[in-house]
Amino acid sequence: MSKPKVLVADPIAQKGIDELANGGSLDVTVKIGLKPDELLAIIGEFNALVVRSETKANAKVIEAATNLKVIGRAGVGVDNVDVDAATKRGIIVMNTPGGNTISTAEHAFSLMVSTARNIPQADASVKSGKWDRKTFVGVELYNKTLAILGMGRIGTEIARRAIAFGMRVLAYDPYLSASRARSLQVELVESLDLIIPQADFITLHMPLTAETKYMLNAERLAKTKKGVRIVNCARGGLIDEAALVEALKSKQVAAAALDVFEAEPLPAESPLRGLPNLILTPHLGASTAEAQEGVGIEVAEQIRAALLSGEIRNAVNMPSIDAKTLAVVGPHIALGEKLGHFLSQIAAKRVESLNINYSGKINEADTTPVTRSILASFLRAAGGPEVNVVNCLSFAENLGIKLTESRESSQSDFAELIELTATGENGWVSVAGTFFGTTPRIVKVNGRHVEAKPEGVLFLFENRDRPGVVGHVGTLLGKHKVNIAGMSLSRNEEGGEALTLLNLDSVPSEAIIKELTAGGDIHSVQVVQL
Ligand SMILES: NC(=O)c1ccc[n+]([C@@H]2O[C@H](COP(=O)([O-])OP(=O)(O)OC[C@H]3O[C@@H](n4cnc5c(N)ncnc54)[C@H](O)[C@@H]3O)[C@@H](O)[C@H]2O)c1
Numbered sequence: 001m002s003k004p005k006v007l008v009a010d011p012i013a014q015k016g017i018d019e020l021a022n023g024g025s026l027d028v029t030v031k032i033g034l035k036p037d038e039l040l041a042i043i044g045e046f047n048a049l050v051v052r053s054e055t056k057a058n059a060k061v062i063e064a065a066t067n068l069k070v071i072g073r074a075g076v077g078v079d080n081v082d083v084d085a086a087t088k089r090g091i092i093v094m095n096t097p098g099g100n101t102i103s104t105a106e107h108a109f110s111l112m113v114s115t116a117r118n119i120p121q122a123d124a125s126v127k128s129g130k131w132d133r134k135t136f137v138g139v140e141l142y143n144k145t146l147a148i149l150g151m152g153r154i155g156t157e158i159a160r161r162a163i164a165f166g167m168r169v170l171a172y173d174p175y176l177s178a179s180r181a182r183s184l185q186v187e188l189v190e191s192l193d194l195i196i197p198q199a200d201f202i203t204l205h206m207p208l209t210a211e212t213k214y215m216l217n218a219e220r221l222a223k224t225k226k227g228v229r230i231v232n233c234a235r236g237g238l239i240d241e242a243a244l245v246e247a248l249k250s251k252q253v254a255a256a257a258l259d260v261f262e263a264e265p266l267p268a269e270s271p272l273r274g275l276p277n278l279i280l281t282p283h284l285g286a287s288t289a290e291a292q293e294g295v296g297i298e299v300a301e302q303i304r305a306a307l308l309s310g311e312i313r314n315a316v317n318m319p320s321i322d323a324k325t326l327a328v329v330g331p332h333i334a335l336g337e338k339l340g341h342f343l344s345q346i347a348a349k350r351v352e353s354l355n356i357n358y359s360g361k362i363n364e365a366d367t368t369p370v371t372r373s374i375l376a377s378f379l380r381a382a383g384g385p386e387v388n389v390v391n392c393l394s395f396a397e398n399l400g401i402k403l404t405e406s407r408e409s410s411q412s413d414f415a416e417l418i419e420l421t422a423t424g425e426n427g428w429v430s431v432a433g434t435f436f437g438t439t440p441r442i443v444k445v446n447g448r449h450v451e452a453k454p455e456g457v458l459f460l461f462e463n464r465d466r467p468g469v470v471g472h473v474g475t476l477l478g479k480h481k482v483n484i485a486g487m488s489l490s491r492n493e494e495g496g497e498a499l500t501l502l503n504l505d506s507v508p509s510e511a512i513i514k515e516l517t518a519g520g521d522i523h524s525v526q527v528v529q530l
């Protein structure tokens, strides 16, 4: 079998590349600085793509990436990856969320100090031959009010440092709980319009989304304290650059520092380049030896785990499965896959809802990966091989299939049971499975107790409970050289309706099925292949 192929398209630490190549189980190609056309031409060969922020994994790239399984971002922001397009194609997108937190917080804090003390401007002045001590009089951080917009990992580290400098720290983050704010010793402020006028310094630490775009626009900048200082080390587009230029010119904003920009690289003609009270760095927040080594190794380990053992860590478009969870639910994921596939073959094409009932011991584990495995295999009948555990939820949503889960703490007949029920216009069908020791078994079909191995060819039919029917089936299949490997019968009452499930060694032909059903005792015949 050929090795999974990984393309590293942006510069990551050598230790990360070494980790990818470690043991020789991956085929690693490093090609930095590919032009969009060059990337499009080769991406189809690869199973994994590693990027920082330069390479754009846009919808076109993703469309051309016919073999791609995972995109690894060595860093936090995935705004250079079209995550929706990747999700639709079933590609896992992972980031390395914690690896550059300290470096970015230190950079943002350094920029804040620089806006207070004009350090870069003073440095440039001395180097130009001057000795000007009047122009660069600054302000202290001590006793000043800092507004942190976005109190996640980096915002939190900023708060710790600011408190150590004797600042009063306010935070605005609609997703931060009051108790977390208290434990961080910051004052949580309910709205942007309340926090902004109070601040001497403002620092931004949130992702760029439709909600956060131009969070600091002309109107908000006008509401700041005159002489406020602003730092953005998060994402360009959080601040309206044109409005900031005006506010810096009018001195409404005394000074600002930007590490990130609406367009990167910053265009040579950008008006931002000409402002004396604006400090610019070229997206350096994560550029330390420590952060790059950290995120490089982390992304490499994540890609190895995903490609070689199916362990998913830090995926932004699906829940993570760590090795410990995988060890517990791995067999259930495999059984769920079989049950979903079984159900898709006995259900009507148009299904309105799929319920998954977990009962007994399985409820002690995280069932999310089991649900995804069931749903993906159930939907593969409609969506083909491109439906997988990443895109199955959006696929179900597009088809209008409602997914529900239910739970029972104990199940009288089995220590644990996974039962799937698909409901459509014409009623419902169901299948349930469990383990006998470690061996998986189908133990219920359409609410009837049966017992069959979830593998190979399964032959399911309903019949009148009459003497000779089973013998007739055996004789007929034998005559056509179709061997019965296992048989299970379930009847509602003597002489009533029975449901029979057989494990067969080969697929019975249409002609055999016609012959079987000719007498009228056998009906609703279904062949399921797992
Ligand atoms: N300059 C760099 O090199 C660099 C390096 C690392 C991270 N970053 C960027 O910094 C930002 C923060 O990173 P992080 O690791 O702290 O992320 P994080 O996910 O830990 O924190 C983001 C915080 O923003 C909050 N938030 C979301 N929407 C908000 C809104 N509308 N208003 C206020 N708060 C909101 C979230 O609740 C969360 O607490 C990201 O945009 C990331 O891409 C930049």
Ligand SMILES: O=C(O)CC[C@@H](O)C(=O)O
Pocket: 052, 053, 074, 075, 076, 077, 078, 100, 283, 285, 286, 287
């Ligand atoms: O790769 C980088 O240097 C930038 C990283 C940063 O923007 C991030 O979001 O993690």
